[in-house]
Amino acid sequence: MEKSELLYEGKGKKMWSVKGNDELLIAEFKDDLTAFNAEKKGNEEGKGALNNQISTAIFKLLKENGIETALVESISPTEQLVKKCSIIPLEVVVRNIATGSLSKRLGIKEATVLPFTLVEFYYKDDALGDPLINDEHAILLDIVQSEQDLATLRHLGRQINSVLQPFFASKGLKLVDFKVEFGIDKDGNILLADEISPDSCRFWDVDTGEKMDKDRFRQDLGSVKVAYEEVLRRILS
Ligand code: TMP
Ligand code: ASP
Numbered sequence: 309m310e311k312s313e314l315l316y317e318g319k320g321k322k323m324w325s326v327k328g329n330d331e332l333l334i335a336e337f338k339d340d341l342t343a344f345n346a347e348k349k350g351n352e353e354g355k356g357a358l359n360n361q362i363s364t365a366i367f368k369l370l371k372e373n374g375i376e377t378a379l380v381e382s383i384s385p386t387e388q389l390v391k392k393c394s395i396i397p398l399e400v401v402v403r404n405i406a407t408g409s410l411s412k413r414l415g416i417k418e419a420t421v422l423p424f425t426l427v428e429f430y431y432k433d434d435a436l437g438d439p440l441i442n443d444e445h446a447i448l449l450d451i452v453q454s455e456q457d458l459a460t461l462r463h464l465g466r467q468i469n470s471v472l473q474p475f476f477a478s479k480g481l482k483l484v485d486f487k488v489e490f491g492i493d494k495d496g497n498i499l500l501a502d503e504i505s506p507d508s509c510r511f512w513d514v515d516t517g518e519k520m521d522k523d524r525f526r527q528d529l530g531s532v533k534v535a536y537e538e539v540l541r542r543i544l545s
Contacts, residue, residue: 309334309389319346320359320507326389331494332380335388337363341507343526345437350525350532357385358536359505364388365543366472366504373471375464378491378501393491393499397432397451402465403485404473407510408523410485413440427465429458432489460498461490468500476511479542481520484510506536 310327311334317323319342324334337356342349360382367379380389403426406416410426429446430438441449443458452458468488476483486509491501502508506521513520519527520535 309383320356320503331392333390333392334383335390335503337386337388337503341522341525341532343522345434348526352525352533352536354533355536358533358540359503359507360386360388362505362536362540362543363503365540367500369475370468370471370500370504373467375468375471376497376499378493378499390501391491391493391499393493393501395432395489395491395501396461396498398446398461399430399432399438399487399489400461400465401428401430401485401487402426402469403428404469405482405484405512407484409440425466425469427462429461430487464488464490464498464500468504472504477514479545480514481539481542482512482514484512486510506539511539 311324312327313325315323315325319340320338322336322338324336326332326334337360339351339353339355341352341355364379364382367377371377378391378393380391382388403410404422406420406422407418410416411418429441431441431449431451432438443455446452446458465488473483486504488500488504489502491499493499509521510523511520512518519529520539524530524532524535
């Protein structure tokens with residue numbers, strides 16, 4: 309599979325067309341780190357390769373558990389072959405423990421275990437700062453066609469959580485919250501797309517409470533790469 313044309317460069321990945329194949333794309337994971345809608349920028353050599361390996365392992369686990377994904381296979385240290393799909397412009401955030409923007413927005417005490425798994429939708433629009441939206445906003449903006457589509461996305465978010473939460477618990481990590489994105493393939497199937505990595509999740513060490521994700525970069529805690537390496541080591545152990 310040979311890269312052809314650069315179709316899109318996002319904050320964490322570059323998307324390439326594939327020579328002679330219009331059903332697949334190549335996703336190249338970058339070493340760049342951004343936070344707060346790219347107001348804060350950094351770079352960590354090797355981060356892209358770590359996220360590729362972490363996300364590949366997680367998507368494989370989800371596939372084994374019946375979640376359809378866009379991943380075909382990892383083809384190099386920093387690249388994945390993926391099915392082409394049309395990305396639904398929603399960040400689906402799934403939360404088990406209050407922190408981050410949830411605590412800030414609603415005043416819920418940091419680290420409160422939520423009484424149920426919370427699923428939120430954010431509209432993927434950098435110019436607007438990815439605002440939190442409700443179901444009617446999503447329909448009004450034509451992001452989805454019906455309440456049923458939103459129910460499906462919520463259900464998928466919860467299903468992914470029900471696979472990943474016990475998996476990470478068995479690796480000594482609390483899955484605090486995570487963000488997922490979905491795409492629609494040419495046959496109309498909803499596929500898990502993008503990535504699941506320490507860039508898009510919060511992981512706290514079960515014993516020490518130490519943050520093992522991009523909050524280390526957001527909050528200038530240092531040892532970003534060391535934490536990502538440790539997450540990969542535990543996933544593969
Ligand atoms: P938040 O508490 O900042 O809303 O973040 C919730 C989760 O979503 C957290 O695991 C980090 C992830 N996330 C992203 O992957 N991309 C983003 O742009 C934001 C804001 C959060
Ligand atoms: N990914 C977002 C950005 O680059 C925000 C974040 O993850 O904190 O700005």
